[in-house]
Amino acid sequence: MSILITNIKELLQIRDEKTIKVSGNQMNELPTLKNAYLLIDNDTIVDFGLMSNINGIEADQILDATGKMVLPTWCDSHTHIVYAGDRSQEFVDRINGLSYEDIANRGGGIINSAKTLQNTSEDELYNQSIERVQNVMKLGTGALEIKSGYGLTPEAELKMLRVIKRIKQEFPIKVKATFLGAHALPLQFKDNKQGYLDQIINEMLPQIAKEGLAHYIDIFCEKGYFDLEDVNQMLSAGKQYNLIPKIHVNQFNAFGGVALAVKHNALSVDHLEELNPEDIEALKGSNTMPVALPSCSYFLSIPYTPGRQLIDAGLPLALATDYNPGSTPSGNMNFVVSTACIKMKLTPEEAINAATINGAYAMGIAKQYGSVTKGKKANLIITKPLSSYNYLPYAFGDNHIDTVIINGEII
Ligand SMILES: N=CN[C@@H](CCC(=O)O)C(=O)O
Numbered sequence: 001m002s003i004l005i006t007n008i009k010e011l012l013q014i015r016d017e018k019t020i021k022v023s024g025n026q027m028n029e030l031p032t033l034k035n036a037y038l039l040i041d042n043d044t045i046v047d048f049g050l051m052s053n054i055n056g057i058e059a060d061q062i063l064d065a066t067g068k069m070v071l072p073t074w075c076d077s078h079t080h081i082v083y084a085g086d087r088s089q090e091f092v093d094r095i096n097g098l099s100y101e102d103i104a105n106r107g108g109g110i111i112n113s114a115k116t117l118q119n120t121s122e123d124e125l126y127n128q129s130i131e132r133v134q135n136v137m138k139l140g141t142g143a144l145e146i147k148s149g150y151g152l153t154p155e156a157e158l159k160m161l162r163v164i165k166r167i168k169q170e171f172p173i174k175v176k177a178t179f180l181g182a183h184a185l186p187l188q189f190k191d192n193k194q195g196y197l198d199q200i201i202n203e204m205l206p207q208i209a210k211e212g213l214a215h216y217i218d219i220f221c222e223k224g225y226f227d228l229e230d231v232n233q234m235l236s237a238g239k240q241y242n243l244i245p246k247i248h249v250n251q252f253n254a255f256g257g258v259a260l261a262v263k264h265n266a267l268s269v270d271h272l273e274e275l276n277p278e279d280i281e282a283l284k285g286s287n288t289m290p291v292a293l294p295s296c297s298y299f300l301s302i303p304y305t306p307g308r309q310l311i312d313a314g315l316p317l318a319l320a321t322d323y324n325p326g327s328t329p330s331g332n333m334n335f336v337v338s339t340a341c342i343k344m345k346l347t348p349e350e351a352i353n354a355a356t357i358n359g360a361y362a363m364g365i366a367k368q369y370g371s372v373t374k375g376k377k378a379n380l381i382i383t384k385p386l387s388s389y390n391y392l393p394y395a396f397g398d399n400h401i402d403t404v405i406i407n408g409e410i411i
C-alpha cells in the first residue's frame with residue numbers, strides 16, 4: 001500500500017538520518033519545504049520533494065494537502081497512560097485548599113492510584129488504558145513511552161507492564177516501556193524503605209527481565225520519596241539487566257539528582273521545575289536529554305521548567321505530557337507545545353523540535369522517528385489549512401489536525 005501526499009503548503013522538520021537531537025541555537029531552526037509532496041510505501045517514508053519534481057510518481061492513494069502543513073507525529077517520551085480509575089476528587093480537594101503534598105501525606109496521590117490499580121483486573125486495566133491511547137493517537141501522538149509505577153507490588157507492577165506490552169502489540173503507535181517500581185513507598189513498607197527496594201531488586205527486576213517487559217528504569221528522586229542513595233542503588237540494579245535510566249528529578253526540590261543521573265548516563269532527566277546552576281553544568285557535554293512537562297506545571301500550579309535557560313546554555317530540550325491521573329490528566333501534545341511557547345517562551349520552532357526529534361531521542365527511537373526523513377517510519381500529521389505553522393501553538397486549545405498517519409496507517 002502506498003500513499004502520496006500532494007500540494008503540501010509546508011512540509012516541516014525535514015532532516016537527514018544523522019540528526020538524532022538538536023541543541024541550543026539549532027533548536028530554533030526548523031527545516032521545511034514549501035509546496036511539496038511526500039510518498040509513503042507501507043510503513044516507511046520513501047520520498048519527498050518539491051511539487052515541481054513530482055512527475056511520474058504514482059500511488060494507491062492520493063491525499064491532497066492544499067493549504068495544509070505536514071509534520072512528524074509527536075513523540076511523547078514521558079507518560080503514565082496505563083492507570084486505573086481517576087483522581088478527580090483530589091482535584092476538587094486541591095481547589096478547596098489542600099496541596100499535592102497534603103494529599104499524598106494523608107494516603108492519597110500515587111498510593112491512592114496504586115490501591116485502585118491493585119483491585120483492577122488486567123483486562124479492565126487494558127480496556128481503560130486503550131481508550132486513552134486511541135485518543136492521543138487522534139491528537140497526533142505517534143510514539144509513547146509508558147511507565148509502570150502505580151502497582152507497587154510485584155503482581156501489580158507486572159500487571160501494568162504486561163498491559164503495556166499488549167498495547168505495544170495491538171496498536172500501530174510505537175511504545176517503549178519503563179519500569180518505575182520506585183515511584184512511592186507502599187504503605188506496608190512505610191517504615192522499611194530498604195525492604196521495598198530489596199523487593200524491587202530481588203523479585204521484580206529478575207521477572208521483568210525474564211519476560212522482557214521493560215527497556216528503561218525510572219525512580220522518583222524527591223524529598224519524601226527516594227533519595228540519592230536510593231537512586232544509586234536502583235539505577236545500578238537496573239544496569240545488571242540492561243535497563244537504561246530515565247528519571248523523575250527536581251520536580252519540587254533540587255538536591256543533586258541531575259548530576260547523579262548524568263553520572264549513570266541516563267537517557268533523560270524529566271520534570272526539572274526546580275533547577276540549580278549546578279544542574280545545568282552537569283548536563284553540559286552529556287548524552288542526557290532534559291525533558292519538560294508543562295501540562296504538569298499548569299495543572300499543579302508549580303513553576304514551569306526553565307526551558308529558555310536550558311536552551312540558552314546550549315543544551316537540548318524535549319517536551320512530553322506526563323499523562324497520569326494525579327498531576328497531569330491530559331495526553332494532549334498539542335497543548336504541551338502551545339504551553340511551552342506561551343509559558344516557557346519557546347519559539348514555535350523550538351517547541352516543535354522539542355516535541356518531535358528531541359522527544360524521539362528521549363525515548364531512544366530517534367533513528368526511526370521524530371523527523372521527515374527518507375527511510376524513517378511514516379508517522380505524520382496533516383493539519384487543517386493554516387496560515388503558517390506558528391498558528392499551531394498560537395491558537396491553543398483548538399484541534400488543528402485533519403489526518404494522522406501512524407506506521408503508514410491512516411488513523
Ligand atoms: N512525580 C511523580 N509522578 C507523576 C505523578 C504522580 C501522581 O500524582 O500520580 C509525575 O510525573 O508527575
Ligand SMILES: [Zn+2]
Nearest residue numbers: 078080248322
Ligand atoms: Zn511522570
